[in-house]
Amino acid sequence: xxxxxxxxxxxxxxxxxxxxxxxxxxxxxxxxxxxxxxxxxxxxxxxxxxxxxxxxxxxxxxxxxxxxxxxxxxxxxxxxxxxxxxxxxxxxxxxxxxxxxxxxxxxxxxxxxxxxxxxxxxxxxxxxxxxxxxxxxxxxxxxxxxxxxxxxxxxxxxxxxxxxxxxxxxxxxxxxxxxxxxxxxxxxxxxxxxx
Ligand code: SF4
Ligand code: SF4
Numbered sequence: 001x002x003x004x005x006x007x008x009x010x011x012x013x014x015x016x017x018x019x020x021x022x023x024x025x026x027x028x029x030x031x032x033x034x035x036x037x038x039x040x041x042x043x044x045x046x047x048x049x050x051x052x053x054x055x056x057x058x059x060x061x062x063x064x065x066x067x068x069x070x071x072x073x074x075x076x077x078x079x080x081x082x083x084x085x086x087x088x089x090x091x092x093x094x095x096x097x098x099x100x101x102x103x104x105x106x107x108x109x110x111x112x113x114x115x116x117x118x119x120x121x122x123x124x125x126x127x128x129x130x131x132x133x134x135x136x137x138x139x140x141x142x143x144x145x146x147x148x149x150x151x152x153x154x155x156x157x158x159x160x161x162x163x164x165x166x167x168x169x170x171x172x173x174x175x176x177x178x179x180x181x182x183x184x185x186x187x188x189x190x191x192x193x194x195x
Contacts, residue, residue, distance in 0.1 A: 041085035077117030132175030
């Protein structure tokens with residue numbers, strides 16, 4: 001940690017190190033340095049409204065060395081790994097992978113502000129681990145009951161509309177080959193623990 005009176009050169013080194021840390025902790029070439037700040041990712045993101053910073057803003061903050069602000073942000077936790085931003089990014093930045101890196105760093109340092117967003121992410125992963133896909137109705141219901149019980153009534157109208165139009169399923173469905181997926185996930189956990 002640099003002292004508060006650090007020189008601009010020292011600050012610059014500190015900022016560079018956070019950018020480098022994110023790049024080095026992201027598997028493969030994440031292309032973060034290629035980001036042109038176009039904002040396409042934020043405009044495409046289905047969770048954008050819940051994020052306190054858009055992915056574009058998060059990448060600018062990483063470049064600016066705002067380590068604490070980035071790691072405290074709820075943005076990575078609301079990323080549901082849909083990969084839509086990555087499909088649309090003109091620079092092929094590995095946005096979703098960078099979100100995972102930020103989550104790992106935040107967990108390591110226990111710096112996120114509240115448990116709502118991490119809980120959301122944990123529930124999402126549990127559904128995927130058990131069924132091979134997310135179950136939106138179960139995910140949202142469990143999250144709202146735990147963190148915002150009155151929100152259940154607020155969302156009920158929209159939920160019913162989506163259910164009747166067939167945009168939401170009443171029950172979760174398990175993918176074929178769930179055992180193979182579980183074997184892959186277990187192997188990934190083993191490799192992560194050994195790293
Ligand atoms: S879409 Fe790609 S290039 Fe544009 S702001 Fe997002 S990460 Fe950067
Ligand atoms: S992968 Fe994450 S950041 Fe990208 S559009 Fe989907 S939810 Fe948003």
